[in-house]
Amino acid sequence: MKARVAAAVRCTVLTALCLAHAAVALLGASPLGAQEPDADEPAALEAIPTLRPRAPSPLAGRPLTAIDVVTRGGRWAAPITLRNTRVGELFSEPLARRAARELVDSGRFAEVDVAAAAEGEGVRLTLTVLPRRVVAAIRVAGGTLDEPEMLTDARLAVGGELTAPELPKLAERIRAFYARRGFLKAKASVEAVDTDEPMAVLVRVEVTEGAPTALARRRFLVDGASPELRAELDEYELEAGDRADQELLAAADQAFIKHLQRRGWHRAEVKSRLVQRGQHTELYVAVDAGPLIRLRFEGNRAFDAQQLTDALDLEATEDRTVMTLAKRARAFYVERGFLDVQVDGSMRGGPRDRVHHLVLSVREGARVRVVAREYPCLTGSRSADQVGSEIDSFLSEELPGGGLFGSVDPARVDEGLGPTSGTGSRPAPMELNPWQTYAPDVYERAIKHLQDLYRSEGYLSATVGPAVLLRRRCAIGSPPGGCHPIGARPRVSTQCAHDERGLPREEPPPPPGSSCVPDPKRGIDCEPDVVLHIPIKLGPRTQLYDVAFEGNQRIVERVLADALELELGEPLSQVALEQARRRLLDVYAEEGFAFAEVETHLDLSPDRSRGRARFVISEREQVIVSGITVRGARRTSESLITSRVALTKGRPYRRSWIRQTEERLATLGVFGSVNVSLEDPYVPARHKRVVVSVQERAPQYLEVRPGFGTGEGFRVTFEYGHRNLGGRAIQLRLRTQLSLLPSTLIFDDEVREKVDQLPLGKRLERRNTASVEFPDVGLGPLFRLGIDGVEVNDLAREFLITKRAGIVTLIYRPTRAFSAQLGGSVELNDAEILGFDSDARDAFRAFLRKNPIPEGESLVVAQRVGVTWDRRDVPFGATSGTLLAASVEHARAFPLGDTEERIADFLRLSSRVAGYVRLNSAGLALATSFAWGYNHHLIPNRQTYPDRLFFFGGIDSVRGFLQDSVIPQDITDELLAISDPQERDRLLRDVVLRGGNVMVNPRVELRVPLGGVLATALFIDTGNLWLDPDSVRPFDLRYSAGSGLRAETPVGPLAFDYGINLDRRAWEDFGAFHFSIGLF
Structure with missing residues (x-):
């Protein structure tokens, strides 16, 4: 009895079947032999043996003299007392099951063994338990392999069950994982650490991977390899010295198979194995490449072999069968207007030939053009032209051609530019027109798109198509390459029938002779100009008259109805209903119902003019x-x-x-x-x-970023950074940026003359920055603190400033789109106004008497508050979204040394609002921007420090002017009032600094994609600049317009723009060219 019971009950807390198992063992098998097999059952069932009824237990009815609960496994032993089973009760199998169930239900044990043994006149009941714990967290130390992959392979996860005997098994599985990945000497230990939670443990995994086992040698086993194949063997990814990783080997085999298939060995097979020879591990790679498949084309005239090979895209595809390649070649022709093309494929080569030829034979036929489309039964507000435009827009996206750029006919070039004789005969390039191309598969999708469009507008029963091709047969005797159609174009009789409810009836199939089908074997040719017959039957338009909810218990209907955003009385749209269903799911997800489900049902009136949307909700439990x-x-x-x-x-x-x-x-x-x-x-x-x-x-990085701009010349940036100091996400950045503007790129003669007089050390602009950013400053997760040290040598149009500053900034960022900054800085500045000859010095002194500007060394203490709300889709070339940025800076400048300069104390306010609207799915977008700035002096009759002035002109303001070249409007008015050109030029030279205290800058730009990575833009930039705030006239603006070319690159769009000055002054240029990376 003891042996039988001990072997009977072994329960795990993860299954309820254990109690049934215990019942079978304690009570004996059920009398299955009493059941007679069905006469219809197979004969195999008749061989099942019958079992005798169980024998009564000899211990049944004896009193319990002792109950022992023994812990095994060596961990987590604790005193255990049964509450539902006590000494003195009469022993029985149900009593043993009750005791086992009590321990299992406690959740503390993974297994329970029950044993009963006679002890005198009574029974001793022994329950052997295996304690379990739940993994609360996992800490891994050592090892370089992927941690989640290792834990998955070891079957160790947070929330999983853990027992003491499982610990060495876990260590062995981790060791085996590392051995399989090439670390044959790896060791692993797993330790369970108790926590404050009685049932929770922390699992520590320590891995000592040791030195990896390297491949000592790599050998290829190739049977009769050709020179071409042997040249490809070096492409195998693993070589001698690499780690003997079995998973990397399997990946290398598959990668090499794909490589060989791309190179023409379509039937290649690769298998590798590791061989241990003493202390060395060798890699043997068996390659069965099969024949080399070479592609050939026959009969192709419109496209050469290279174009057809590129269309098949053999390197990207895995299906290279003859049938598939022939199908692709035919699709390539059809999408370019060759509707009647026939492509046959065959494989040529014997079993022992090393090279086989996959031959695609092409019979092109004439190009087919859609000359008209007709839409019988069309009703509703959309006209036939509008329907055609909708189909055309779909075709232009699905079929090649229709772009702004294409091949040019050399004959037309010769006619316009010459020469006009002796040019020879050159074929004209093929012009692809997607709107005249009939590709059945594409038209089927276009018709489906049009039908979905009508149904989204409330015509739930609308049917469009099928399209019928109206085409005539060519007369026998038509000239080669030409066609004389026989008779009038066939017509299809469309009934436009509806049933008694107003729903469209299916049209009968078109008559057999409505469309000619070419058959070269029978000598049947068809005309190249075809007409498409596309019936459109709308049926009744359904309006939404009611909304109902079923199954909602935790959220009231008013909240759900507001979330739908559906208007009663509007046309009912399946698309709108699906969007409403998703919004309901969002509402429930926000309340924690992560497993909620919503189904949409539509109840229609008999005539389908009205519909009720019914949302059936299965809330389930709140998570x-x-x-x-x-x-x-x-x-x-x-x-x-x-x-x-x-x-x-x-x-x-x-x-x-x-x-x-x-x-x-x-x-x-x-x-x-x-x-x-x-x-x-x-x-x-x-x-x-x-x-x-x-x-x-990666925690550390080193970047070198070259660049170029028309405003700053050649630029190079060196940056070293550490993203995660101390594991606390403290970021350290050390950056040096150098830029040099060559004299040849300075188009303003006056500025070039000034800059040429500077030594290289002053001409070389630099910005050295050391930054530390702390993500946790005790204010919560939304705040971070940045500390920057900056050293700058900034060469502007009229001045040179050297700055050394310490900056502290507190950043509040509740979302990725919004941030606010509060900062302060202490700056040691040295400003130098450019101009060195005697005339320039005299002009400078005269300018200073009228416009005193700080020059020389000064100490500037500044505080700044800024807000940014950036909802753009991309930062460097946005096509949708908005941007709002505003800042206020208070600066107080103290002159240093022996100088007559006075303290300056002012506020610098600046803001920019930008909006971007995507006009179509191809990327056509409208970009608008309005920026303004204002310097307000807190001490009267003081002037602004040079680097705090606003400058105008260039890529970031008005592109019709060179960088920072616009003269403030109040000074411009003085110059325009002088009629003598020489006197005006003299006073113009006196304007040594072209900055202002007030600036406005509205801009608008239409961004037009050209296809691929290219785009163009049409822009109008406006704005102006004033030195004296009292002279501001907001509508007295400067204007420029122009265009440009953009090219998308991984670092952002490259922009080449040329702006025209629309209101040119005598001293200004006609326009300006600009280059930059990124768009406003």
């Missing part, structure tokens, strides 16, 4: 956060991450808190990706753990 688990943070402090998690244990799993968590962690700058999700996201439960998965970026 409550039971804990937070961080994964992927090997270098970053987990406490830093959890401090930025907006979700809280014991509170709902809200979607807005998920977004806040992801944004807060992304702004640290440490992670390449952040994802917040539920553990076991497809298993609904009320209490769920939240998993924060992060992918850390």
Whole structure:
């Protein structure tokens, strides 16, 4: 009895079947033999043996003399007392099951063994238990392999069950994982550390990977390899000296197979194996390449072999069968107007030939043009031309051609530019017109698009198509390359029938002779000009007259109705209903119902003129956060991450808190990706753990970034940074930026003369910066503190300033789009007004008497407040979104040394508002911007420090002028009032500084994509500048217009713009060319 019972009960807390197993063991098998097999069952079932009824237990009815609970495993032993089973009770199998159930239900044990033995006149009941714990967190030390992959392979996860015997098994699985990845001498240890929670443990994994096992030699086993194949063997990814990683080997085999297939060995197979020879590991790679497949084309005239080969895209595809390639070649022809093309494929070559030829034979036929489209049965507000425009817009996106640029006919060039004789005969390039091309598959999608468009407008029963091709047969005897159509173009009789409810009826199939089908074998040719017959039947237009909800218990209907954003009485749209359904899911997700489901049902009136939208909601349980688990943070402090998690244990799993968590962690700058999700996201439960998965970026980086701009010349930036000092996301940046503007790129003679007199040390602009940024300053996760040390040598148009500054900035960033800054700086500035000859010095002194400007050394103490709200889709070439930026700076400048300069105390206000509107899906966009600035002096009759003035002209303001070349309007008025040109030129030279205290700058730009990475733009820039705020006339503006070319690059769009000065002064240029990286 003891042996049988001891072997009977072994229960795990993860299954309820264990109690049934115990019942079978204690009570004996059920009398299955009493059941007679069905006569219809297979004969195999008749061989099942019958079991005798169980024998009564000899211990049944005896009193319990002792109950022992024994802990095995060597960990987490604790006194255990059964409450539902006591000494003195009469022993029975149900009593043993009750005792085992009590221990299992406690959740503390993974296994329970029950044994009963006679002891005198009674029974001793022994229960042997294996304690379990739940993994609360995992800490991994050592090892270089991917941690999540290692833990998955070891079957160790947060929230999982752990027992003491499992610890050495975990260590062995981790060691085996490292051995499989090339670390044969790796060692691993796993330790479970108790926590304050009785059932929770912290698992520590320590890996000592040792030296990796390197490949001592690589050998290829190739049977009869050709020279071409042997030349490809070096492309195998692993070589001698690499780690003997079995997974890398498998990946290398697959990569080499794909490489050989791309190079023409379509049937290649590769298998590798590791061979241990003494202390060395050798790699043997067996390559069975098969024949080399070479592609050939026959009969192609409109396109050469290279164009057809590029269209097949053999390197990117994995299906290289003859049928597939022939199908692709035909699709290439059809999309370019060759509707009647025939492509046949064949493989030529014997079993022993090393080279096989895959031959595609092409019979092109004439190009087919759609000359007209007709839309019978069309009703509604959309005209036939509008329907055609909708189809054309779809075709232009799906078919080649239709761009602004294309091949030019050389004959037309000769006619316009010469020569006009002796040019020879050259073929004209093919002009692709997507609007005249009939590709059946594309037209089928276009018709589906048009039908969906009508149904989104409330015509729920609208039908469009099918398209019928109206085409005549060519007469026998038509000249080669020509066609004489027989008779009048066939017509299709369309009934436009509707049933009694007004729903469209299906049209009968067109008559057999309505469309000619070419058959070269029978000598049947068809005309190249075709007409498309596309019936459009709309049916009744359905209006939304009611909205109903079913199944909602936690959220009232008023809140759900407001979230729908559906208007009663408006046309009913399936698209709008789907969007409304998603908004309902968003509402429930915000309240923590992560597993809620919403179905949409549409109840229509008999005539389909009215419809009721019914939303059937399955709320399920509200998800409550039971804990937070961080994964992927090997270098970053987990406490830093959890401090930025907006979700809280014991509170709902809200979607807005998920977004806040992801944004807060992304702004640290440490992670390449952040994802917040539920553990076991497809298993609904009320209490769920939240998993924060992060992918850390490399902690250190070194970048060298060259650049060029028409305003600053050649530029190079060196930057070293550490993103994660001390694992606390403290960022350190050391950056040096140098730029030099060559004299040949200075188009203003006066400025070039000044700059040429400077030594190279002053001409070389530089900006050296050392920055430290702290993400945690005790104000919560939304604040960060930056400390910068800056050394600048800035060469402007009229002055040179050297600045050494210390800057402290407190940044508040609640979302990725919005930020606010509060900062202060102490600056030691040295300003030098350019101009060195005697005439320039006299002019400078005269200018200073009228416009005193600080020059020389000064100490500037400044405080700044700024706000930025950036909702642009991309920062350097936005096509949608808005940007709002504003700042206020208070600066107080103290002159140093022996100088007559006076203290300057002023406020500098600046702001910019920009909006971007995407006009179509191809990228056509309208960009607008309005910027302004104003310097307000707190001490009367004092002037602005030079680098705080506003300057006008150039790529970032008005592109019809050179950089910072616009003279303030109040000074311009004085110059325009002088009629003597020589006197005006003399006074113009007296304007040694072209900065102002008031600036406005409205701009508008139309950004037009050209295809690929190229785009163009049409722009109008306006604005003006005033030195004296009392002289401001807001509508007295300067204007420039122009265009440019843009090219997308990985670092941002390259912009080449030329602006024309529309209101040119006598001393100004006609226009200006500008180059930059990035758009406003």
